[in-house]
Amino acid sequence: MGRAVIQALITTSGDGTEAVRPEETILRRVLESNMEGARRDRISPRAFKPRAEKDKDGLSCFREKYHDPASVACAPPDFVRPRVARLRVRELFELKLSVRADPFEPNGVGHCLIPELTSLNRSESWAGDLHVRLAHELSECLGPFNCGDEKSAA
Amino acid sequence: MNATFNQGWTTGGRTYDWIDPSSRFASPQLREWQQRERDRWQVIVDLLLGWRSDPSPLLEEETPPPEIAVIDHALRVCEGWQRVGQSLPDRVLPDGAGGIAFEWYREPWFSDVEFESNGQGTWRVYHDSRPVDRGQFRWKPQWVEL
Numbered sequence: 215m216g217r218a219v220i221q222a223l224i225t226t227s228g229d230g231t232e233a234v235r236p237e238e239t240i241l242r243r244v245l246e247s248n249m250e251g252a253r254r255d256r257i258s259p260r261a262f263k264p265r266a267e268k269d270k271d272g273l274s275c276f277r278e279k280y281h282d283p284a285s286v287a288c289a290p291p292d293f294v295r296p297r298v299a300r301l302r303v304r305e306l307f308e309l310k311l312s313v314r315a316d317p318f319e320p321n322g323v324g325h326c327l328i329p330e331l332t333s334l335n336r337s338e339s340w341a342g343d344l345h346v347r348l349a350h351e352l353s354e355c356l357g358p359f360n361c362g363d364e365k366s367a368a
Numbered sequence: 369m370n371a372t373f374n375q376g377w378t379t380g381g382r383t384y385d386w387i388d389p390s391s392r393f394a395s396p397q398l399r400e401w402q403q404r405e406r407d408r409w410q411v412i413v414d415l416l417l418g419w420r421s422d423p424s425p426l427l428e429e430e431t432p433p434p435e436i437a438v439i440d441h442a443l444r445v446c447e448g449w450q451r452v453g454q455s456l457p458d459r460v461l462p463d464g465a466g467g468i469a470f471e472w473y474r475e476p477w478f479s480d481v482e483f484e485s486n487g488q489g490t491w492r493v494y495h496d497s498r499p500v501d502r503g504q505f506r507w508k509p510q511w512v513e514l
Contacts, residue, residue, distance in 0.1 A: 245429045251459030253473045266465035293429050343499050350497045
């Protein structure tokens with residue numbers, strides 16, 4: 215399949231319920247506390263650790279075909295110097311992870327979940343190994359974003 | 369004669385000093401290095417004490433702050449590590465469920481230690497993002513009702 219065709223498939227507008235395709239990229243917000251310290255160039259694996267209560271259905275991400283990185287980083291806007299991790303869906307599939315469209319409130323169109331990583335298994339050793347691979351091998355780190363001016367990224 | 373003053377802490381938040389008598393034999397370069405190490409440890413201690421006294425910055429980014437018992441334990445651990453010359457962690461951060469994690473990045477190695485709020489502890493070692501070794505421990509005594 216040609217690159218133009220792939221790009222066309224990716225950019226086809228939808229209501230966010232269509233299946234997430236391997237050619238897509240997804241974005242996950244990375245908080246300052248997961249970046250600060252002596253190695254600001256490395257994302258902590260804990261950026262991919264589901265929260266204890268709020269991620270029961272899966273790890274929350276956003277499809278880049280619907281959201282630009284700055285809007286993901288700055289929603290809500292009062293976060294300090296957030297970054298965004300960009301992940302290629304194909305590489306997630308190769309890890310036997312799936313990405314499920316979840317365009318429902320409160321997150322809306324473009325939201326998606328990695329359902330294998332949840333609040334329930336956040337402390338399992340196999341899940342921890344995946345958090346490390348997602349952070350150190352598969353993530354492209356974008357930002358930090360100045361949420362006072364969403365367009366500017368350092 | 370020079371003596372090295374190290375700052376310690378107590379669970380009540382007060383600080384105390386102790387004197388390291390061996391420092392009188394250290395070269396100026398070594399003393400300078402020791403001072404830099406102490407300064408870097410102090411940054412970590414200040415971070416932990418900051419979470420203890422005012423967790424609002426964490427709450428603002430929707431991160432559950434570490435529990436006070438975990439912070440106090442982490443402070444004791446830091447003091448012990450500093451005394452035995454443990455290499456400084458590159459990052460100290462909340463685990464998102466009331467615990468605290470310490471991370472070391474020594475490419476291609478990565479290792480971490482996590483103190484969970486339920487009294488469990490975990491340590492892990494990775495090489496090129498692949499698990500090499502791991503273990504669990506309890507950092508909080510379990511009280512048994514008799």
